[in-house]
Amino acid sequence: MSSIDEAGSNGQRDAHAAPDPARVLDLILQLQSAEEPPQLLDALVSATEAIGAAASLYSVAIPESESGPFSFSLFACHPAFAHRQQQIGPLPDHPWFRFARTHSSPGTDRTVEIEGSADREALALAQQYGFASCLIVPTPAGPDLQRVEMLCLGSRQHAAFEGEDARLVRALARALAAELHDWVTRHLSASLREVAQLQKIDITLLHLEWQGLGTKAISARTGLSPSAVDTRFQRLNQRLDCPNRKASARRAAEHGLLESRD
Amino acid sequence: MSERSPATLPPTTRPAAHLRHRSDRCQVRLVKVRSGVVAGRTTRHPTHTEWWTLFSSREQVETCSADDPLRFRDPLLFTQIKAQLDNVFDR
Numbered sequence: 001m002s003s004i005d006e007a008g009s010n011g012q013r014d015a016h017a018a019p020d021p022a023r024v025l026d027l028i029l030q031l032q033s034a035e036e037p038p039q040l041l042d043a044l045v046s047a048t049e050a051i052g053a054a055a056s057l058y059s060v061a062i063p064e065s066e067s068g069p070f071s072f073s074l075f076a077c078h079p080a081f082a083h084r085q086q087q088i089g090p091l092p093d094h095p096w097f098r099f100a101r102t103h104s105s106p107g108t109d110r111t112v113e114i115e116g117s118a119d120r121e122a123l124a125l126a127q128q129y130g131f132a133s134c135l136i137v138p139t140p141a142g143p144d145l146q147r148v149e150m151l152c153l154g155s156r157q158h159a160a161f162e163g164e165d166a167r168l169v170r171a172l173a174r175a176l177a178a179e180l181h182d183w184v185t186r187h188l189s190a191s192l193r194e195v196a197q198l199q200k201i202d203i204t205l206l207h208l209e210w211q212g213l214g215t216k217a218i219s220a221r222t223g224l225s226p227s228a229v230d231t232r233f234q235r236l237n238q239r240l241d242c243p244n245r246k247a248s249a250r251r252a253a254e255h256g257l258l259e260s261r262d
Numbered sequence: 263m264s265e266r267s268p269a270t271l272p273p274t275t276r277p278a279a280h281l282r283h284r285s286d287r288c289q290v291r292l293v294k295v296r297s298g299v300v301a302g303r304t305t306r307h308p309t310h311t312e313w314w315t316l317f318s319s320r321e322q323v324e325t326c327s328a329d330d331p332l333r334f335r336d337p338l339l340f341t342q343i344k345a346q347l348d349n350v351f352d353r
Contacts, residue, residue: 038295045316079315
């Protein structure tokens, strides 16, 4: 069974364990073989332990115009943290997310700005579940995208990720975050493709729309008539639950669907 | 936790349970993995969230159950999830 940190664990993991780089890299390489989120979380738990952290969280937030942000999160920590965090507010409002939204390089809890009582409550809660100090690794989503993504590693020890001693952990964490990003992007794009029943031509249309082309240009590129392009987009908008083709293209791009055109 | 070589990890046990709230506002999926039982919860209102947590012991199940807002908001679903979690742990 996992030894990931738990609230009330009597401090058995008070010391920040030294990372095992070879094992971490092995586990990072194995991430891509995870079939679905449960297997990915299982692998993240192992990687978190091998890095020497007490807990971790990987989360993605995608702004969606109609329904507020969509978020996808893996909690490699005590499950009660996820439950209680949901009760105090949406994860995308967490100060860690605000840090990830405004930074491209990793930072620690000391660099997270606290803006009010809600922030203090969120950080106090995290502290109970293995995040007394933390390393936040933002993952760039790509140009023109509003998607925010981050890996947060936690330690029960204060200042565990500060200074030169933590350089190795920071490097491993960045590698882990990059692999998680790739996996989650594939997962989100496949899910959207399945839910909206998108075909190859649909993705081509969305890609061209995302490039800013109009009906005539798309018609010329695809060989479809202009009316067929418009009709196809109307159906696409319905299936993607978006008010117009621009929003559909954005939704597809935010979910990583336009990164590859296979 | 014992050392595990990635090359010799045992195969993952496949899906165990899917639960769906009658109004489709909440879906729960439970899957047994090497280090415990993973619970995935998808809610669509007020925001669309999908979150995955790992229960590595029955103690964690009890802790979360005591604190789960579903206990009062949707007792039937809560009871179903709890029963399925126990069931998956026993497999």
